[in-house]
Amino acid sequence: MHDLTAKDLADLIKRMAGRVLAEREMLNRLDAATGDGDHGSSISGALALAVQKIGALAEPSPQDIWLTTAKALLNGMGGASGAIFGTFFLKGAAKLKDVERISQADMAALLAAGLAGVQARGRAQVGDKTMVDALAPAVAAFAAAADFPSAWRAAADAAATGAESTRDMLARQGRAKYLGERAIGHADPGATTIALMFAAAAEPSP
Amino acid sequence: MHDLTAKDLADLIKRMAGRVLAEREMLNRLDAATGDGDHGSSISGALALAVQKIGALAEPSPQDIWLTTAKALLNGMGGASGAIFGTFFLKGAAKLKDVERISQADMAALLAAGLAGVQARGRAQVGDKTMVDALAPAVAAFAAAADFPSAWRAAADAAATGAESTRDMLARQGRAKYLGERAIGHADPGATTIALMFAAAAEPSP
Amino acid sequence: MSARTHKLINRPDAIVAEMLEGFCAAYSDIVQLTGDRLITRAQPKAQGKVALVIGNGSGHEPAMVGWVGPGLFDVNIAGEIFTAPGPQRIVEGIRAADCGGGVLVCVSHHAGDRLNAELALELCEAEGIDNVELVILYDDISSAPKGQEAERRGTAGLFFVWKLLGAFCEGDCDLAAAKALAEKVRDNTRSLAMSLSSCASPITGEVMFEMAADEMEIGMGLHGEVGMGRQKSLSADATIDLMLPPILEDLPFAAGDEVLVLLNNSGSLTLMELFILYRRVAQRLAEAGITVYRAWLDAYATTQEMAGFALSLCRVDEQLKALWDAPANGAYMKQLPPDAKDS
Amino acid sequence: MSARTHKLINRPDAIVAEMLEGFCAAYSDIVQLTGDRLITRAQPKAQGKVALVIGNGSGHEPAMVGWVGPGLFDVNIAGEIFTAPGPQRIVEGIRAADCGGGVLVCVSHHAGDRLNAELALELCEAEGIDNVELVILYDDISSAPKGQEAERRGTAGLFFVWKLLGAFCEGDCDLAAAKALAEKVRDNTRSLAMSLSSCASPITGEVMFEMAADEMEIGMGLHGEVGMGRQKSLSADATIDLMLPPILEDLPFAAGDEVLVLLNNSGSLTLMELFILYRRVAQRLAEAGITVYRAWLDAYATTQEMAGFALSLCRVDEQLKALWDAPANGAYMKQLPPDAKDS
Ligand SMILES: Nc1ncnc2c1ncn2[C@@H]1O[C@H](COP(=O)(O)OP(=O)(O)O)[C@@H](O)[C@H]1O
Ligand SMILES: Nc1ncnc2c1ncn2[C@@H]1O[C@H](COP(=O)(O)OP(=O)(O)O)[C@@H](O)[C@H]1O
Ligand SMILES: [Mg+2]
């Protein structure tokens, strides 16, 4: 697989948005069990906004794509999760200054910068029952893979496993933290979203 | 039976208070169906206060007895029913100025004055589902009787019949008026109290 | 849908005494508790002014305890829960309020309040207390038809009377003028209430009346009195579209009028809902050519935690607007003096 | 016991827009709606003063829309229901508030509010907007142990900060002094909440969490966050006897201290209950030798129609007492100037 262009990134965001939208109600239900029931609606709404804003850009650079996505998440979503998901793209975007084509190594660095930003901002560690439980293993798996298609595949699998692992955790960040024992038995909605986003990235581009 | 003295009147109020107190919960339940559930507690409390205040009077006149009862009802009970039941005794008391002994005719006049006061103040007619439905026939039966014991007996019977008749009425005064159709099927608590008071009066004095 | 049944009280028979003690302790800069459950101003009004007194059943807080203070009432006589105080206590309230300019006893029209106030005035006459007048106030259009206004119940719209009359009696007026002003405000005020829920009696803990989760009742009174019947719950806009027209027709309010608007929360409605309801009121009034001078959205006359509201309109002229803007400092009704507003 | 599920709204996704429209229409003499859901003062503060901004999730009304006005906030940025506004909107709020003396962004400590405010400050830096500071405020002793105060959540006690800081920033102070004052009030404030009931989400209509009719929870947060666990409901006095000692110990408050007291109704508690609760607070404080300077019993930070309350104490000195007494004119927080109180 070739290096990614701005068009490929735009396509990637679009596939992620589509996949998350398709699972909106499932994500709302997950959040209803551990939070306030709005995660599916807010993340899918913010990603749809990102797609729309990207569509309105004339000849965007890769940085424009990532920055536009960041802003849509930050401002279209609000709350802690908007700040967390938005920061992921915001910190990645900082790596894309003057970049035209993105190699697998570039993408690995981008994802790692995003993860570091998320953890710096939200202070969540693996095991705290947040999206970090899916994101951290995905980012590691992506970096360890040999090429693009296998990297996305490996990341998607790692994210899915990570999301599933949150089911039996006690939450230490996010609204679910205030549920105590009651959150056990439900997967974290944000982690599930991350798994969906990587699954979408691993789909063959149409 | 001889004419009534102040002591007889005090005794009468005491019997009434006892009888109403014994039926307090029943009266509360009746009021819960058509009003706010407090009639038994408030009327029994106010009558108990009357008994206590009367007990504290040194050599009371008949007027003192009736006036003390009026004040206990007016001020100890409050609300529309306090004003109504209190007015009954207040207007009767006005007839007792300088009276020492009370004949059956005196008592009939006393009761009639009370009824007139109640109706002037509360504007309730027979058929409006209030204590007037028990009081008006009781006062008439009392006046029509030949002597004291039979007068109380006749009044008690008329009051009981009158109270019972309120069961199928639509209320036109009191809180029950705002229940509309929902008040039908329940006897009026104030009318039931009047029936109890006359029943107590008809008991042989101990 | 059931109402909350556990209340944070101690003993049912101590509710009124304990709540008045707590209230007057909290706001000792404004009110004091004197005599037999009289709430009076911490600093009495100047000699020679007309004093304002009101007695009412408890359970509707902040009505009326929260409306004693400068620019408002002089004395409130708190009755038992939902029960008007007896006449002797009203007479005591009148004595406590009197500062030489006469006393106006205000009655929100409910049988108990009216009967006891009438009895109190008879007692005053008997006891030689003169210069006392009674004014009977009502505003609820659902409780009697047009033409029989004097049969109507008092509800939240009377807060217009309290505010404007309170300001008026801080000035130099006589008792007759105060009574005339109260009647003027009353005769320009109309209200209609609705409810979505019942509430529990604070004394018995029992639900006061039953209501289904998807029902509402237009015209429900302050104690759950039936109004114009039950119906399925509507949206905020549809509820206003149902309630505003009969209010406008009743006075009638007409294009060119200026009004005060009150949306009174009967207990557990949220401000969010009052704001959304008011949005529609403002739209509809604008369409009708009626100008809102000031609006006022809060819980003034409550029925415990009942979820409902009353919509009240008061037509105002220059005199009433100025009285509205005059300062007031009750614990639950504050108006800053015009010059202090933008300090 | 179930919560009320029918709300008087129109469409779930229009709640915030419609409620802000209604609110700002009702109180157009105090606030205006500008930009993207910014509530700003109708008359801006004088040039050169420090401006105060706060962003927060909606659904807690009157917090914070009702606290914009003279003597209080300059700008409030209203988020979606129970959701902090994003950073770009906070930057807009900062721009709207700025009147040349710097802007203090106040944060009631919840993850969303803090993260978005931090991001907003980074954006300000990037965009060259300087003289902006952030202050993180917290008071809820149930949300983290003593020694980890900075991990605690913000709750009703922060209304002391808003009132005193608002008054302070009407005077001549610089941004550093304003921030220091906010921290001083915060560091002298402690709160603890409880609830008897859940409430329905205004968006989904679903009950936010389940609670049995005879249960209460001490330490419940403003969004139903778990506190120190469920227990059987107690009487008013027993509830205060349980809640007051840990508050007193935490600061600690000691004999000789002077305090402000706030009992905040989280929605459908009644004033009757707040008054009865306050009676016990006053008794216990008197026993402890602590003097109440002023008390304050009302619904300021609500969680829809949740039935609960928060008890907050703030230790005051002469400076803070004077700030408390300074005038304020928000739609839902009014304080008369001292000389106008007994007009
Ligand atoms: N501090 C944090 N670090 C990482 N992820 C977080 C953090 N706080 C919350 N999240 C994520 O946000 C998700 C909730 O998102 P959402 O429901 O949209 O937000 P909210 O809780 O404000 O309603 C959680 O499932 C969790 O994965
Ligand atoms: N206008 C009236 N005339 C006569 N009786 C009345 C009137 N209003 C109320 N009552 C009587 O009062 C009774 C209710 O008494 P009670 O429950 O003590 O008072 P409240 O309705 O204030 O709670 C009614 O059953 C009725 O008999
Ligand atoms: Mg959520």
Ligand SMILES: [Mg+2]
């Ligand atoms: Mg009753």
Ligand SMILES: [Mg+2]
């Ligand atoms: Mg009663």
Ligand SMILES: [Mg+2]
């Ligand atoms: Mg949310």
